[in-house]
Amino acid sequence: MELALAGAVLVAMFLAVAWLETRSVRSLEGRAIAVDGDSLVMDGERLRLEGIDAPEMDQTCTRGGTEWACGRDARTALRRLIRPGVVCVTSRVDHYDRWLARCTVGENDVARKMVLLGLAVDYGRFEAEALDAQNRGVGIWAGDFENPQDWRRNRRIESRAGIGAWENLRRWMRGVRHNDVLGDE
Numbered sequence: 001m002e003l004a005l006a007g008a009v010l011v012a013m014f015l016a017v018a019w020l021e022t023r024s025v026r027s028l029e030g031r032a033i034a035v036d037g038d039s040l041v042m043d044g045e046r047l048r049l050e051g052i053d054a055p056e057m058d059q060t061c062t063r064g065g066t067e068w069a070c071g072r073d074a075r076t077a078l079r080r081l082i083r084p085g086v087v088c089v090t091s092r093v094d095h096y097d098r099w100l101a102r103c104t105v106g107e108n109d110v111a112r113k114m115v116l117l118g119l120a121v122d123y124g125r126f127e128a129e130a131l132d133a134q135n136r137g138v139g140i141w142a143g144d145f146e147n148p149q150d151w152r153r154n155r156r157i158e159s160r161a162g163i164g165a166w167e168n169l170r171r172w173m174r175g176v177r178h179n180d181v182l183g184d185e
Helices: 002-022 070-079 110-116 127-136 148-160 165-177
Strands: 028-029 031-036 039-042 045-049 062-063 066-068 086-093 101-105
Touching: 031 070, 039 086, 045 086, 045 110, 070 110, 101 110, 110 127
Parallel strands: 045 101
Antiparallel strands: 028 086, 031 039, 039 045, 062 066, 086 101
16 A cells, blocks of 8 residues: 555656646747737747737727727737747746747847837836837827726626627637637738
8 A cells, every 4th residue: 555655656746747847937939920919829839928918809999080900910010020030938827828938039029029119018027118109109109098908807897797798709700710819811
């Protein structure tokens, strides 16, 4: 009995070490696919750019009194930035089981560039860049927008109230038809 227990403990320890090795900080390099303005998939791993929050895919903003698809524009900008040669260094896993990562192409920090383009808000890493984008009136700063975090929270409240359920289903179906998840153009 004691031998079986010792064997079970050893197997459990081995599995725990193997699992931890798959969840350790690492560097990824190669082809990346933009899922939205602050998330990407690389080597089968879901990554979220650390320190920023971009408008959601279905989020719209206004500029000059006209509504524009700021979420889609953010994804398009990220697609352009993550050309071959992108390197992402992971730090930890967020509550959505995505790796938080700092990604660069050459010497350029991808998240920093998204903030400078005005297509993401800062979460404590790029305050000067966010102020610069705001002062220049570029991207989301060219008009009115709802902070992406607030936008998500408001959609969850609407969904809980039963408001917008059909709209959410319609948007999901449209996304599947247009292959938005994979970022195909």
